[in-house]
Amino acid sequence: MVSDKVRERVLAVVERLGYVPDAAASALASKRTDLIGLLVPSLTNNVFAEVLRGIYDASEDTPFNVQIVNFRYSPLKEEQLIRTLLRQKPAGLMVTGFDQTAEARAMLEGADCRVVQIMDSGDDPVDLSIGFSHYASAVDATRHLLACGYRRPAFLGARMDPRSQRRLAGFTDALKETGMFDPTRIVTTPQSSSIGLGTQLFADLIARRPDTDAIFCNNDDLAAGVLLEAQRRYFDVPGKLGVCGFNDLEFSRHLNPGLTTIATPRYDVGRRGFEMLRTAIDTPDEAQGGKVDLPAQLVERGSTRRLDSPSA
Amino acid sequence: MVSDKVRERVLAVVERLGYVPDAAASALASKRTDLIGLLVPSLTNNVFAEVLRGIYDASEDTPFNVQIVNFRYSPLKEEQLIRTLLRQKPAGLMVTGFDQTAEARAMLEGADCRVVQIMDSGDDPVDLSIGFSHYASAVDATRHLLACGYRRPAFLGARMDPRSQRRLAGFTDALKETGMFDPTRIVTTPQSSSIGLGTQLFADLIARRPDTDAIFCNNDDLAAGVLLEAQRRYFDVPGKLGVCGFNDLEFSRHLNPGLTTIATPRYDVGRRGFEMLRTAIDTPDEAQGGKVDLPAQLVERGSTRRLDSPSA
DNA sequence: TTGAAAGCGTTACCAA
DNA sequence: TTGGTAACGCTTTCAA
Numbered sequence: 001m002v003s004d005k006v007r008e009r010v011l012a013v014v015e016r017l018g019y020v021p022d023a024a025a026s027a028l029a030s031k032r033t034d035l036i037g038l039l040v041p042s043l044t045n046n047v048f049a050e051v052l053r054g055i056y057d058a059s060e061d062t063p064f065n066v067q068i069v070n071f072r073y074s075p076l077k078e079e080q081l082i083r084t085l086l087r088q089k090p091a092g093l094m095v096t097g098f099d100q101t102a103e104a105r106a107m108l109e110g111a112d113c114r115v116v117q118i119m120d121s122g123d124d125p126v127d128l129s130i131g132f133s134h135y136a137s138a139v140d141a142t143r144h145l146l147a148c149g150y151r152r153p154a155f156l157g158a159r160m161d162p163r164s165q166r167r168l169a170g171f172t173d174a175l176k177e178t179g180m181f182d183p184t185r186i187v188t189t190p191q192s193s194s195i196g197l198g199t200q201l202f203a204d205l206i207a208r209r210p211d212t213d214a215i216f217c218n219n220d221d222l223a224a225g226v227l228l229e230a231q232r233r234y235f236d237v238p239g240k241l242g243v244c245g246f247n248d249l250e251f252s253r254h255l256n257p258g259l260t261t262i263a264t265p266r267y268d269v270g271r272r273g274f275e276m277l278r279t280a281i282d283t284p285d286e287a288q289g290g291k292v293d294l295p296a297q298l299v300e301r302g303s304t305r306r307l308d309s310p311s312a
Numbered sequence: 313m314v315s316d317k318v319r320e321r322v323l324a325v326v327e328r329l330g331y332v333p334d335a336a337a338s339a340l341a342s343k344r345t346d347l348i349g350l351l352v353p354s355l356t357n358n359v360f361a362e363v364l365r366g367i368y369d370a371s372e373d374t375p376f377n378v379q380i381v382n383f384r385y386s387p388l389k390e391e392q393l394i395r396t397l398l399r400q401k402p403a404g405l406m407v408t409g410f411d412q413t414a415e416a417r418a419m420l421e422g423a424d425c426r427v428v429q430i431m432d433s434g435d436d437p438v439d440l441s442i443g444f445s446h447y448a449s450a451v452d453a454t455r456h457l458l459a460c461g462y463r464r465p466a467f468l469g470a471r472m473d474p475r476s477q478r479r480l481a482g483f484t485d486a487l488k489e490t491g492m493f494d495p496t497r498i499v500t501t502p503q504s505s506s507i508g509l510g511t512q513l514f515a516d517l518i519a520r521r522p523d524t525d526a527i528f529c530n531n532d533d534l535a536a537g538v539l540l541e542a543q544r545r546y547f548d549v550p551g552k553l554g555v556c557g558f559n560d561l562e563f564s565r566h567l568n569p570g571l572t573t574i575a576t577p578r579y580d581v582g583r584r585g586f587e588m589l590r591t592a593i594d595t596p597d598e599a600q601g602g603k604v605d606l607p608a609q610l611v612e613r614g615s616t617r618r619l620d621s622p623s624a
Numbered sequence: 625t626t627g628a629a630a631g632c633g634t635t636a637c638c639a640a
Numbered sequence: 641t642t643g644g645t646a647a648c649g650c651t652t653t654c655a656a
Contacts, residue, residue, distance in 0.1 A: 002641070002642080003641070003642095006641090006642090018422060020395065020398055020399050021399055021633085021634075022340070022399065022401065022632085022633050022634065023336075023339075023399040023400045023401070023634095024335075024336045024337075024338075024339035024340040024345070024400070024401065024632085024633080024634085025336075025340050025632070025633035025634035025635085025648090026336075026633080026634050026635075027335075027336035027634090027648090028334070028336040028337050028340050028632090028633080028634070028635090028647095028648045028649065028650080029633075029634040029635035029636080029647075029648055030634075030635055030636085030648085031635090031648070033336070043355065043361055043364050043380075044361040044362075044364070044365055045361075046358065049355055049356040049357075050356075052355050052356070052382070053356055056382060056384065065381075065396060066381075067379050067380075067381075068355075068379075068380045069377075069378075069379075070364070070368060072368065083332065084377060086332055087332050087333055087334065087335040087338075088335045088336070089334065089335070089336065110330055194562055195562055195563050195566045196562065196565070196566060199566060224563065224566070225566065228566050228567065228568060231568055232568060250506055250507055250508065251507050251536065251563065253508075254507045254508060254511060254536075254537065254540050255540065256540060256543050256544060314625070314626080315625070315626095318625090318626090333649085333650075334648085334649055334650065335650095336648085336649080336650085337632090337648070337649035337650035337651090338649080338650055338651075339632090339650090340631095340632045340633065340634085340648085340649080340650070340651090341631080341632055341649075341650040341651040341652075342632085342650080342651055342652085343632070343651090
């Protein structure tokens with residue numbers, strides 16, 4: 001709304017003085033920011049890399065800036081980080097899962113910005129949500145092992161955050177249905193997941209229950225450890241041991257044999273999660289939330305196979 | 313500086329009203345923020361996960377908040393993000409490498425906050441720097457292949473950002489020294505690194521130069537692809553083909569055979585980089601920068617071996 | 625220890 | 641179109 005000559009003159013001075021507008025002053029005066037806060041439990045974890053990719057792709061040409069904060073699977077840290085983010089009056093918040101502390105949940109509900117919960121499926125979102133069912137996916141994976149003819153499946157889990165717990169519940173329930181549940185084949189640890197941990201847990205399990213004929217792993221890292229250690233021990237996979245992972249990370253298809261796993265829609269969660277949030281921010285009138293459930297697909301690869309005669 | 317009774321009364325009201333201090337107003341009034349901006353080229357890349365772990369460990373009990381932004385290997389995006397970060401008047405900035413655009417470099421030099429450049433070693437840091445030499449590490453890796461007796465080594469590289477270019481230069485120079493340089497054994501692509509890409513590039517290379525007897529890969533992802541594909545093709549690794557990676561990611565030690573690679577000090581870069589920055593912020597009087605070069609170690613595993621009789 | 629008041633650098637609004 | 645002037649919600653300083 002200024003004449004060209006004035007604009008030119010101003011721009012010249014801006015250049016000469018190296019002027020940069022002050023974000024704090026701008027935020028204070030306008031009562032708005034371009035900040036989208038993103039809370040993730042881990043960045044070491046390959047799982048979130050894809051989610052981030054989706055978010056970046058979606059946010060590329062928007063006026064928003066995504067600020068990632070990592071609460072390292074600590075609910076208290078998460079609570080504290082939500083508080084810090086809220087001080088900045090973000091335009092929106094993306095949080096991982098449904099398992100915040102009561103205090104954190106209250107802050108999210110009271111926040112005067114839109115909130116989207118990602119990576120899980122829950123009954124009662126704070127506002128928006130997009131994710132997939134860890135429980136149902138684990139049921140699918142377990143039923144697949146049974147359909148292949150494996151009869152003594154085990155569960156390997158690390159860290160056991162709430163989503164991992166739901167996967168274990170899915171495994172357990174699917175087995176109980178058929179009367180094949182054996183709690184002594186469940187191995188979990190609070191340590192954080194890694195390939196190395198997978199090899200260890202596998203060694204422990206096999207030493208203790210050598211007749212185990214299938215393993216559902218909490219995630220692909222663990223499963224890769226199992227597969228690689230099985231290879232070193234000349235185990236016949238999938239003939240004598242079926243292995244199924246969770247997530248479908250990039251390496252999973254390249255292992256020998258390829259890893260059967262649950263392909264979780266991480267990219268879409270990130271991309272569509274951001275888009276939902278953006279839409280909600282842009283149309284504040286329609287204040288109602290929205291809950292999106294994405295499918296997670298079982299991908300059958302060489303680490304499981306229909307056995308001709310069940311090993312039972 | 314208030315009496316207990318007043319403090320109590322205030323805190324009660326704070327609680328009742330759900331008061332949260334406004335970060336923008338605070339920043340504006342105090343002319344300070346608790347923000348440390350961290351610019352990384354990728355988060356998909358496992359490489360930065362360790363750096364982040366180091367930074368988080370170092371920042372845990374400090375008043376600072378680390379804000380990660382991802383410029384996706386785009387120097388222009390990096391420049392733009394530096395500008396956005398600077399608007400926020402950060403307490404400090406951590407940037408990846410030495411290869412910013414001239415404009416970006418100028419902004420960093422003009423910034424009225426401390427800056428640390430991480431992950432590389434360069435002559436002329438903006439302020440602080442901590443990293444390791446990609447060139448020297450690649451020379452080490454290449455010499456190791458030669459010392460093993462491999463005589464026709466190839467280079468596989470993806471994305472080829474500036475640090476990858478320096479690795480290629482190290483490879484090239486180490487070979488030229490011994491008169492063994494063969495440019496037709498260099499395969500690079502602008503695509504981003506992945507295990508799948510490693511298998512592809514390996515297939516291309518072997519089809520074109522079947523007598524190749526060693527491969528130095530730009531990073532462990534590519535190397536893992538080579539190893540896994542070599543396994544499928546029943547290549548004798550390390551007997552007929554030596555493979556060396558770069559970075560020493562977690563999976564590398566667990567592959568069969570284990571991957572010989574350069575262990576880069578990523579955790580330390582993150583941890584010490586943050587500490588250097590913090591120290592510099594706290595003692596503004598000593599305005600001089602500091603340059604730290606960390607060693608990167610060759611880790612010999614099963615994918616290379618001293619050959620009894622060189623294959624030449 | 626408390627209270628009052630003057631900025632901080634923008635945005636938003638109104639009058640010219 | 642332009643210029644002027646209140647906010648915005650803190651921190652800082654100074655006086656009481």
